[in-house]
Amino acid sequence: MNIDSVGIIGGGAWGTALAQAMRRAGRDVALWARETEVVSAINARHVNAAFLPGVALDQGIRATAKLGDAAACDALLLVAPAQHVRAVAHELQPLLRTGQPVVMCAKGIEQATGQMMGEVLAAELPQVIPAVLSGPSFAADVGRGLPAALTIACADEAAGQLLAERLGSAMFRLYWTNDLVGVELGGAVKNVLAIAAGIVDGQGLGASAHAALVTRGFAEMRRLGKALGARPETLIGLSGLGDLILTCGSPQSRNMSLGRALGRGETLPQALAGKLAVTEGVYTAAAVRRIADDKSIDMPICAAVCDIIDGRTSVKDAIGQLMQRPLKAED
Numbered sequence: 612m613n614i615d616s617v618g619i620i621g622g623g624a625w626g627t628a629l630a631q632a633m634r635r636a637g638r639d640v641a642l643w644a645r646e647t648e649v650v651s652a653i654n655a656r657h658v659n660a661a662f663l664p665g666v667a668l669d670q671g672i673r674a675t676a677k678l679g680d681a682a683a684c685d686a687l688l689l690v691a692p693a694q695h696v697r698a699v700a701h702e703l704q705p706l707l708r709t710g711q712p713v714v715m716c717a718k719g720i721e722q723a724t725g726q727m728m729g730e731v732l733a734a735e736l737p738q739v740i741p742a743v744l745s746g747p748s749f750a751a752d753v754g755r756g757l758p759a760a761l762t763i764a765c766a767d768e769a770a771g772q773l774l775a776e777r778l779g780s781a782m783f784r785l786y787w788t789n790d791l792v793g794v795e796l797g798g799a800v801k802n803v804l805a806i807a808a809g810i811v812d813g814q815g816l817g818a819s820a821h822a823a824l825v826t827r828g829f830a831e832m833r834r835l836g837k838a839l840g841a842r843p844e845t846l847i848g849l850s851g852l853g854d855l856i857l858t859c860g861s862p863q864s865r866n867m868s869l870g871r872a873l874g875r876g877e878t879l880p881q882a883l884a885g886k887l888a889v890t891e892g893v894y895t896a897a898a899v900r901r902i903a904d905d906k907s908i909d910m911p912i913c914a915a916v917c918d919i920i921d922g923r924t925s926v927k928d929a930i931g932q933l934m935q936r937p938l939k940a941e942d
């Protein structure tokens with residue numbers, strides 16, 4: 612297998628930042644974007660002001676409105692928001708070759724089915740080699756070329772090591788694992804927990820409460836991981852704890868800033884109003900709750916976020932209930 616060219620499916624903030632990272636790794640890049648204005652802005656002016664403002668893009672990034680242009684590349688990065696991955700993958704299916712590596716870069720769980728992104732990939736693109744890329748990495752940082760370290764998961768060791776080598780660079784360090792479930796679970800659940808951390812901040816509950824919330828949230832992630840077969844070392848690594856620390860600790864996170872707005876008293880529609888950017892935790896919270904209920908896993912923080920988002924409880928009542936729960940050693 613050879614990986615000289617990379618097709619990126621999705622011209623949002625992360626797809627565009629990944630295009631930058633791939634150019635830095637020395638790859639040819641074809642970036643497919645849904646919005647024709649994004650395609651023309653990247654090709655004519657080397658900017659994506661709609662989704663990644665303020666970043667001068669590598670002039671070698673070729674944007675395209677044709678899925679086939681990106682699908683023809685040696686490897687693909689699938690960077691649509693989680694709720695749209697199935698539809699995009701379905702469209703890609705006839706264009707992809709057997710054994711072509713496809714790397715899932717979305718962080719979420721499909722709301723309609725409760726399926727993880729890897730399951731969606733296996734159902735829609737059975738002919739490809741599936742992989743998952745996840746870790747602490749804001750698009751704005753990676754787009755500018757600041758250093759980041761992420762995990763790339765692939766069941767096939769040779770393919771996974773090749774992906775790590777060909778997609779990574781000194782400033783975009785990739786570590787291979789074969790624990791796909793662990794990597795994608797961490798990336799999905801941390802988005803829900805970042806909303807919770809933002810709510811605590813928005814309520815003005817202080818740094819001590821924030822740390823307690825994140826720690827107990829991490830215990831929820833580990834309980835879910837145990838039930839789904841994730842390896843503990845994956846969850847304490849970059850794609851689990853690493854991303855949780857980043858996302859819960861910075862208002863740069865869209866999930867955390869949405870939580871802050873909810874914590875300050877805004878309704879969900881007010882907090883989301885006018886935003887083009889996707890806030891994955893909003894859609895993933897219900898799926899996490901459903902899995903937790905089905906498997907009888909105790910995940911009260913994720914359940915509270917789900918209830919607040921669905922309007923079943925107020926922020927104050929949810930926090931009051933959480934604070935009455937007994938603490939256990941594992942928290």
Ligand SMILES: NC(=O)C1=CN([C@@H]2O[C@H](COP(=O)(O)OP(=O)(O)OC[C@H]3O[C@@H](n4cnc5c(N)ncnc54)[C@H](O)[C@@H]3O)[C@@H](O)[C@H]2O)C=CC1
Pocket residue numbers: 621622623624625626627644645646662690691692693695699716717718719748749750751887888889890891
């Ligand atoms: N922005 C970031 O810092 C990071 C984002 N991610 C993940 O990457 C994924 C994509 O997020 P971003 O690139 O940040 O998106 P974004 O929030 O910047 O932009 C929204 C994206 O959604 C696409 N979109 C809207 N409606 C669609 C539809 N009906 N079908 C297909 N695509 C549609 C838009 O074309 C655009 O690419 C998410 O799962 C996110 O969690 C992962 C790591 C970092």
Ligand SMILES: O=C(CO)COP(=O)(O)O
Pocket residue numbers: 718746747748749750802805854857858863864865866867889890891
């Ligand atoms: O996944 C991310 C950083 O690793 C981005 O988080 P947000 O979607 O909350 O901005």
